[in-house]
Amino acid sequence: MDKVRFKLRRWDPERKTYQTSEYEIPVRRGMTVLDGLIWIKENIDRTVSYRASCRMGLCGSCGMVINGKPMLACETQILHLESNNVTVEPLYNYEPIKDLVADFHQFFEKQRTIKPYLIREDVEEQINPTREYIQSPEEWNLYIQFAMCITCGLCYSACPTTATDPKYLGPQALMNLYRFFADSRDQAEHLRLEIADQVDGVWGCHLATGCSEVCPKGVDPALAIQLLRKELLKRSLKLYRGKKISELAPPLPPRNKSPYRAFGEAPEFTIEKAEEKAREFNILKDDRVR
Amino acid sequence: MGEKEGRRGILGWIFPITNLERLLYTLHRITGIGLTLYLFIHIYETSMRMYGYETWTATAEFLENPLFHFGLLLVVLAALFHGANGIRLILQELGLIAPKPTQPVYPYRKYHRDRKIWMTTILMLILGAGVAVFALRDFLILLGVM
Amino acid sequence: MADGRLRLTIYFTGALIAILLLIHLSLFSFWFVEGGYYTNMEWENVSARMGNILWDTFYIILLSAVLLHSYSGIKGIAYEYITSSGGRRLIDVLLTLIWLIAFVYGVLPIISG
Numbered sequence: 001m002d003k004v005r006f007k008l009r010r011w012d013p014e015r016k017t018y019q020t021s022e023y024e025i026p027v028r029r030g031m032t033v034l035d036g037l038i039w040i041k042e043n044i045d046r047t048v049s050y051r052a053s054c055r056m057g058l059c060g061s062c063g064m065v066i067n068g069k070p071m072l073a074c075e076t077q078i079l080h081l082e083s084n085n086v087t088v089e090p091l092y093n094y095e096p097i098k099d100l101v102a103d104f105h106q107f108f109e110k111q112r113t114i115k116p117y118l119i120r121e122d123v124e125e126q127i128n129p130t131r132e133y134i135q136s137p138e139e140w141n142l143y144i145q146f147a148m149c150i151t152c153g154l155c156y157s158a159c160p161t162t163a164t165d166p167k168y169l170g171p172q173a174l175m176n177l178y179r180f181f182a183d184s185r186d187q188a189e190h191l192r193l194e195i196a197d198q199v200d201g202v203w204g205c206h207l208a209t210g211c212s213e214v215c216p217k218g219v220d221p222a223l224a225i226q227l228l229r230k231e232l233l234k235r236s237l238k239l240y241r242g243k244k245i246s247e248l249a250p251p252l253p254p255r256n257k258s259p260y261r262a263f264g265e266a267p268e269f270t271i272e273k274a275e276e277k278a279r280e281f282n283i284l285k286d287d288r289v290r
Numbered sequence: 291m292g293e294k295e296g297r298r299g300i301l302g303w304i305f306p307i308t309n310l311e312r313l314l315y316t317l318h319r320i321t322g323i324g325l326t327l328y329l330f331i332h333i334y335e336t337s338m339r340m341y342g343y344e345t346w347t348a349t350a351e352f353l354e355n356p357l358f359h360f361g362l363l364l365v366v367l368a369a370l371f372h373g374a375n376g377i378r379l380i381l382q383e384l385g386l387i388a389p390k391p392t393q394p395v396y397p398y399r400k401y402h403r404d405r406k407i408w409m410t411t412i413l414m415l416i417l418g419a420g421v422a423v424f425a426l427r428d429f430l431i432l433l434g435v436m
Numbered sequence: 437m438a439d440g441r442l443r444l445t446i447y448f449t450g451a452l453i454a455i456l457l458l459i460h461l462s463l464f465s466f467w468f469v470e471g472g473y474y475t476n477m478e479w480e481n482v483s484a485r486m487g488n489i490l491w492d493t494f495y496i497i498l499l500s501a502v503l504l505h506s507y508s509g510i511k512g513i514a515y516e517y518i519t520s521s522g523g524r525r526l527i528d529v530l531l532t533l534i535w536l537i538a539f540v541y542g543v544l545p546i547i548s549g
Contacts (some may be wrong), residue, residue, distance in 0.1 A: 069308060165519055229385050337545050353477075428473070
């Protein structure tokens with residue numbers, strides 16, 4: 001069993017400084033950095049604070065800077081780091097709360113400003129939905145990559161513009177903006193382009209693509225920002241034609257005009273018939289369905 | 291410097307270096323600032339021409355110096371990098387060579403460059419390096435090596 | 437694309453500079469010009485070029501493009517660092533002033549013949 005030295009760069013909220021704590025922990029194959037932190041909390045130091053929840057890369061809580069790169073602690077195996085020293089820091093470009101816990105207040109504040117919900121003209125239908133909107137697999141493919149985001153916030157840590165500009169919307173918010181822009185069910189395309197077209201919006205990005213590199217879900221925010229710029233360019237050259245908007249699904253055909261009629265009338269279902277069928281195929285042991 | 295609300299400040303413009311484009315971004319910014327400084331020096335230096343033949347010749351002789359020649363080489367190399375990378379950025383940033391979004395499949399890829407992006411990046415770097423060969427030979431002559 | 441103007445200026449002038457600067461640099465090159473750098477720095481040759489209206493236009497376009505490009509670039513960088521609207525206005529005024537002076541200094545030796 002290997003021993004690995006964990007160096008935690010911990011924020012002390014009372015003294016408002018960082019301090020480093022070192023722990024030596026035994027490592028087994030398959031053990032993640034999050035497992036290491038849990039081991040430290042259980043066996044050595046109970047004051048260590050970190051945020052984690054699902055431990056399988058779904059909730060996006062355990063983003064940390066591990067050996068200088070933003071990663072999810074639960075998806076990073078200690079032995080895969082191939083180093084006897086593991087440095088864990090709170091995520092960059094966030095206000096730290098305590099130890100490794102970062103404050104996501106601004107992150108979600110920015111996400112809110114881009115209106116991350118479907119905006120439609122038929123408001124009444126949205127409040128009291130009667131039917132679903134029709135969307136083809138091709139239209140779904142336009143945005144599904146960007147809908148995979150788990151808001152772990154690693155992209156903000158890798159982004160150079162976010163490092164100094166608190167107004168910059170950031171990779172996640174812009175990516176989310178494109179996700180709703182590209183969704184055929186959304187009708188607020190011009191509003192969304194207006195939000196993107198700011199010095200601190202799309203034009204703050206310099207294509208360092210660190211955001212896409214560190215994304216644990218393969219979302220590629222840099223691509224979304226490029227696509228937004230493409231639409232803005234098209235719009236300024238008066239080439240923007242608008243996108244296809246999903247319509248409400250047509251009402252279902254009445255029951256007696258079932259589309260399945262072509263295959264003959266469906267047999268009426270009764271318990272007796274089912275029991276008979278079951279007996280026929282020797283499924284029932286005690287001659288009873290219930 | 292500039293560390294507001296836990297932000298990294300100017301240090302965060304350089305680190306973490308996660309991938310190629312991140313490094314090119316840093317180099318682009320550094321060469322850009324350097325070239326701007328050189329531009330001001332260059333404008334000052336050429337403005338000497340206004341004061342007539344003597345001043346101009348004196349300036350030319352003052353610049354006749356291996357140290358300045360080496361500095362000029364650095365400036366030309368920086369300009370070539372900045373230009374070649376800049377053309378890549380124009381094409382890529384405006385989404386002109388952007389790939390179509392695709393549904394990510396596990397295991398998720400790191401930053402995905404499709405063939406168009408790779409070709410542009412490599413082509414531009416080769417183009418920049420190719421012109422740099424011309425520049426290098428010239429400066430070897432200037433330095434009296436060739 | 438109101439707020440994108442800064443970046444679009446960078447793109448357009450950048451593409452222009454890429455072409456013009458190659459011509460500018462090749463004048464200094466021993467590959468293309470006999471005597472290269474030394475010939476180019478001679479008073480007579482410089483004066484001959486500055487007396488030519490085509491070269492004058494070329495240099496004024498190059499100078500304007502380079503100054504616009506660097507102005508937009510430095511402003512973009514400064515905007516990332518200074519984010520308050522008052523600070524940004526100050527940057528606008530300061531940079532415009534510096535770059536105007538640079539333009540005057542750059543253009544005078546070209547048009548002085």
